[in-house]
Every structure is written in structure tokens, then in C-alpha cells.
Amino acid sequence: MDVTHALAAGMGGIRTAGDLVARMQMSRGMRLTEAKRYVADRLGCTERDLADSYAMEQIRGEKGLGRILDHSNLHPGEPNAMMAKFRIAETLGITIPSVEKFRELAGI
Amino acid sequence: METKIATRMGDGSLTEMTRGELRSDIEDATQLAAGKAKVDPLTQDEQDHVLDIYASAACFTAVDIGDQVVLSCDGGGSKMTGTDILDLLESEQRLGQDILELWHIEYSYKAIKTILPHQQQMMQNAQQMLTAPIQYGAQPNLAFYSRPDGPCENWFELLPRGEIAAAREAIVEAMDYATKDFIFVGEGMLDAGADGMDFDTTGGAGDGDFFSTLRAVRHLREKYPTAGIEVGMAGEFVIGVHGELEWDGRRLAGLWPQGQLEVCQDAGVTLFGPAVNINTGKSCAWNTAYSLTVIKPCMDVACIPVHPNVGEGVCGVPVNGYPPEDAASRAAKAHVEILRCDGL
Numbered sequence: 383m384d385v386t387h388a389l390a391a392g393m394g395g396i397r398t399a400g401d402l403v404a405r406m407q408m409s410r411g412m413r414l415t416e417a418k419r420y421v422a423d424r425l426g427c428t429e430r431d432l433a434d435s436y437a438m439e440q441i442r443g444e445k446g447l448g449r450i451l452d453h454s455n456l457h458p459g460e461p462n463a464m465m466a467k468f469r470i471a472e473t474l475g476i477t478i479p480s481v482e483k484f485r486e487l488a489g490i
Numbered sequence: 491m492e493t494k495i496a497t498r499m500g501d502g503s504l505t506e507m508t509r510g511e512l513r514s515d516i517e518d519a520t521q522l523a524a525g526k527a528k529v530d531p532l533t534q535d536e537q538d539h540v541l542d543i544y545a546s547a548a549c550f551t552a553v554d555i556g557d558q559v560v561l562s563c564d565g566g567g568s569k570m571t572g573t574d575i576l577d578l579l580e581s582e583q584r585l586g587q588d589i590l591e592l593w594h595i596e597y598s599y600k601a602i603k604t605i606l607p608h609q610q611q612m613m614q615n616a617q618q619m620l621t622a623p624i625q626y627g628a629q630p631n632l633a634f635y636s637r638p639d640g641p642c643e644n645w646f647e648l649l650p651r652g653e654i655a656a657a658r659e660a661i662v663e664a665m666d667y668a669t670k671d672f673i674f675v676g677e678g679m680l681d682a683g684a685d686g687m688d689f690d691t692t693g694g695a696g697d698g699d700f701f702s703t704l705r706a707v708r709h710l711r712e713k714y715p716t717a718g719i720e721v722g723m724a725g726e727f728v729i730g731v732h733g734e735l736e737w738d739g740r741r742l743a744g745l746w747p748q749g750q751l752e753v754c755q756d757a758g759v760t761l762f763g764p765a766v767n768i769n770t771g772k773s774c775a776w777n778t779a780y781s782l783t784v785i786k787p788c789m790d791v792a793c794i795p796v797h798p799n800v801g802e803g804v805c806g807v808p809v810n811g812y813p814p815e816d817a818a819s820r821a822a823k824a825h826v827e828i829l830r831c832d833g834l
Contacts, residue, residue, distance in 0.1 A: 400588035408718025480617035
């Protein structure tokens, strides 16, 4: 069922910008239209690009926002996971709790 | 003679109906829902749109390009029970889930309280390995605070005996225990780096269940202003087990989705998930039309994202361990396109 919903209506998570739009819904309570517009402005792309894996693969790579890793798409030396979240927080202008926690515990 | 179209019943079984029969089901459902919830029925254009979705012979359907919405989830994405971080990685890397959820098979705040450090460590580890936002989820389950599972008198035994006052007293006592647990776990997980909390199946034990959750939400919102807080409901209206509980002067018993949303917004919720129960004896087209009708009024008053709960057995998705893809995808498309909701 999760696969069904992901294919039928989901934005695509980190394959696209689904996680970024979700972060604006969660941290600011933005409704979908506002959240998509906000993220598109921050990324310098169109709102339709946000759920387009072709466009977002390029944009996430350029900005270091983390990409899906598989055997034919490996990106050593590029930020992912926590490293990418530092960049996501800065790009979106939000505080990400785990980034702050990491900063605190690592003594950065 | 009209062509028969393969379609689903609310229990997931295949049946055949004509376009005319589907239209009739949609009309009946929206009129019934409008009467029960005291809202407007779907417009003719909306009913026609639902009919087009359900009269299709396709084995799968989807929203238009550019209309995709944010997916949140109750429990995990891949449901690889007990695998925690592997489940989350699978959900992020393979399913493309927008919001992930760390959960435990006990899935009740009362139980999670006893293993909180274990869950906090899991959250900390997961946050270092994943990019997408991760919330922590469990259910309020107020009934677990009554005997024999909990310390309070069992109001479900008191009520049939007519001991109304004693039952209400027991509910209020349980609510105090519950809110403390929700806050204890909520603070613990947010301090461990969770991006948000999910109160799943809220109201499952009635208005006391809902009230104790709203009270915890308000506390967490004041302490964590930017945390995501999702409240997903248990059913289309709040059952008045206590019957007299009010949130800022508004009686909780009998609230339909719009009212539920309004009190959630007031408490500080950031994602609201209405749930409309399936009638297994009716077609999925009937169930979806019913669901859309009672949720639609939410969309005009929502200041926060609304994610209709299209999980198993709610909002047009059949009650079945493996909800058929044709039915689940039709429910998703109908809710996104008719409601213009913010997520699922």
C-alpha cells in the first residue's frame, strides 16, 4: 500500500524535493501550495520541478542536499544524510533538530 | 445494456458494477454523509469526477504530473517490523517517502514510556543515517489506563451498569496519567532529535482519548515551537464516552472532521489527519464519496496541512491486509483531486 500511495500521489521524498516540502509543512505548518512555492523559491526552480526526479537529481547534486544512492548512482565525496541536512537547514532557512543535536554533541 | 466494470467492495473483494450503479452509489453516499455530518453534499462536478475515477477499467491510477502531495505515515513505510533503521532506510531510499516515522511494535505511549531510552538511541542513530524528516509515532490508547491493563477503574464496565459518575471520574483519572505519558515520551523523542511527533489513531477510546492528546499537544507546542506535531484521528466523529469534555468551551463528543481540525489547530497541531471508517458492505466508490463529503469542509478552514488518512480501512481504502492497488490508488487520486489536500 505504501508503494501504491508513493506512485499514485507522493512527491517522491529525497528522489525529488518531497522531503524539503515536508519539512516546511512540519516546521512551519505551511499548507502545500505555500510550502511548494517557498521551496521552489529557495532552490531557484519551478514548483513542477519539485516532484520531478530528473530535475531534482541535478538540483540536489548541485546544492549538496543528498541523493538516492544505488549501484549506478554513487556519489562519494558528496554530502548525504547528516551532512546533507546541514545544507538543507541553511538552504531552507530552518532549524533541523538533529543538526543542532549533532552540532552540540560533536562540539562544533 | 450497460457494460459491467470491475470494481471493489469495502472489504477489498472484487465485484462488477455498471457506470449507472456506481453513479447511484456515489449519490447515495454523499447524501447520507451530508445528512449525518450536517454538511453540503459533493457538487455534481465533484460527483462526476469521482465517477470517472471509479468507472475506469485501469488497474492503477494516479494524480496529474505536478499535483503530487506530501506523504506522511502512521507506523513505518515499508513495515519491516522490528527492523527500525532498515525500515526507515528502505522507506527513504526505495519508497521515496516524504516523512518517515520511527515506531515500535508496542505502538502505545504507555508502553513506549518504559523503553524510551532505547527509542531515543534509535532516533539519534537514524537521524545520522537519513536525510528525510523522521517523526516518532505511537497511539494514545487511553483504554490501556483502565483495569486490568492500568490503574483506573474500567469505565467500559461501569457504563453498562449505569454508574455514569464513577465512569467519568475514572476517565478523568486516566486522562491525567495519559497526558503525562504523552508529554514524557514527546519531550524525550524531540530532545533526541526527532523532527516531529505523531499521535496516531487519536480518539480511538473516545473524547477522553482526544482531550488527553490535545492537552499534551499544547504543552509540546509551547516547549518546541518548530516541532512537527501530527494528530491522526481514529474515526469520522469523536465518540462521547465521557460525553461532557470540552476543549476551550467546545464539546469534543460528536465532532466531525472540521470540528476536529479546529480544536487541533487551536492546540498547536501542525499536520491533521482525518480518518473516515470504511463500510465493508458498500463499494469503494460509495466509501470514497462518503469520505470526501465529510472531510471537504476542513479544507476551507484549514490553516495547517491536512493529510487524509488513506491507510487500510479508512477513507476509501478497503479493510484488507493487502489493500488492492486499484482501490488504494483510486482513493488517493480522489482525495487529492477533489479536496486539494496537502498530503496523505
